[in-house]
Amino acid sequence: MKVGLVKKNIKKYEGYIFILPWILGFFIFTIFPIGFAFYIGFTDWNSFTEPKFIGLDNYISLFKDPNFLNSLKVTVIYAAFAIPLGIVSSLLIAVIVNVKVKGIYLFRTALYLPAVVSGVSIALLWRWILDPDYGLINFLLSYIGISGPNWLGDPAWVLPSYVMMAIWGAGGGMLTYLAGLQDIPRSLYESAEIDGAGWWTKFRHITLPMLSPVIFYNLVMGIIGAFRKFNDAYIIGGAGNQAQFYMVYLYENAFNFYKMGYATAMAWILFIIILLLTLLVFKTSPLWVFYSGELENGKKKKTKNKSR
Numbered sequence: 001m002k003v004g005l006v007k008k009n010i011k012k013y014e015g016y017i018f019i020l021p022w023i024l025g026f027f028i029f030t031i032f033p034i035g036f037a038f039y040i041g042f043t044d045w046n047s048f049t050e051p052k053f054i055g056l057d058n059y060i061s062l063f064k065d066p067n068f069l070n071s072l073k074v075t076v077i078y079a080a081f082a083i084p085l086g087i088v089s090s091l092l093i094a095v096i097v098n099v100k101v102k103g104i105y106l107f108r109t110a111l112y113l114p115a116v117v118s119g120v121s122i123a124l125l126w127r128w129i130l131d132p133d134y135g136l137i138n139f140l141l142s143y144i145g146i147s148g149p150n151w152l153g154d155p156a157w158v159l160p161s162y163v164m165m166a167i168w169g170a171g172g173g174m175l176t177y178l179a180g181l182q183d184i185p186r187s188l189y190e191s192a193e194i195d196g197a198g199w200w201t202k203f204r205h206i207t208l209p210m211l212s213p214v215i216f217y218n219l220v221m222g223i224i225g226a227f228r229k230f231n232d233a234y235i236i237g238g239a240g241n242q243a244q245f246y247m248v249y250l251y252e253n254a255f256n257f258y259k260m261g262y263a264t265a266m267a268w269i270l271f272i273i274i275l276l277l278t279l280l281v282f283k284t285s286p287l288w289v290f291y292s293g294e295l296e297n298g299k300k301k302k303t304k305n306k307s308r
Contacts, residue, residue, distance in 0.1 A: 041265040046258040058265035068266070070241050071249040078159055078245065079226035082166035086222055087215060090173030095207075097174070098181045108178070115172030119231035126165050127152075127236045150239075158238035165232055173218045180214040181207070209290040216281070216289045223277050227270060246270060 041058060043051035062068045097108050114122065129136045130151035138148030151161045184207065192202050208215075230247040237243045250270070254263035 037264050037267065040261050041268050043261040045261045047260050051261065054261070058262050061262070062265060062269065067241070067244065067249055071244045071246045074159070074242060074244055075227055075229065075246040078162055078229065079223065081163045082226050083219065083222040085163060086166055086170055086173060087218055089167050089170040090218065091177050091211070093170055093174045094177030094181055098178055112171040112175055115169050120235060122165070122168070123232035123235040126232060130161055152236060152238045155240040155242045158240070158242035161238070162233065162243070176214050176218060177211060180211045184210045212289045213291060216285055220278055220281055223281070224274055227274055
């Protein structure tokens, strides 16, 4: 009787038993680190000694720190240019390669490859491309009689250099746009052509609305990626403090100066910034993001109202 009761209880909770490893992992590797990081942001800790609780001192000191304000400024300026240029270039490439010609798969693969190559390799490649004496860009500019700038050695050209690097990775976004383009019904374009619509009218009134969910996704991912820029900025740097991106300064505080509490406070501020920007994008999305399912539901509602 007792054995049967035990089996019955086990069967009742067997679902929870199966997901127990995931629950334990979630609490140990996600919830606990988040809670610990929240506490560390209010402490003075060098990773070796006992954390000393100092309240809001880290957060107050941050907004008095000129290097922190500069890193935030550099990152915001970079994001303001890199995000829209990345979206436009990815979309343009996707439209160009969305054709059925021989060898197009080779071009798609070549354009996508930079998105999957190691960030360290990309940084070293761009350090050579932007070299003022032996770099590829200045070498090509010399052929048309233009003396190329000292890209990473001149503070005025550091941010434009990093924006160019951001466009280099446009192949990653191209893949999602290409999938969206191929999902657009051909009948919509055929109907527009019958009405005499040109390529721009079709692109504006069919392609862009139908791709708006993909643009929305890439915009959110672009915001996150731009504010988390680190690899190439840390490896190749730049003149003055124009390559002192937010994540670079956070890393320096955590692992060069051993100011872990200070760096954790920076991480939480970055989290809040990204969260607010993402919420803003979500809030405005009903104004410009189009979902085909909504149109179908709207048509059904109109049909029902007419039948009544």
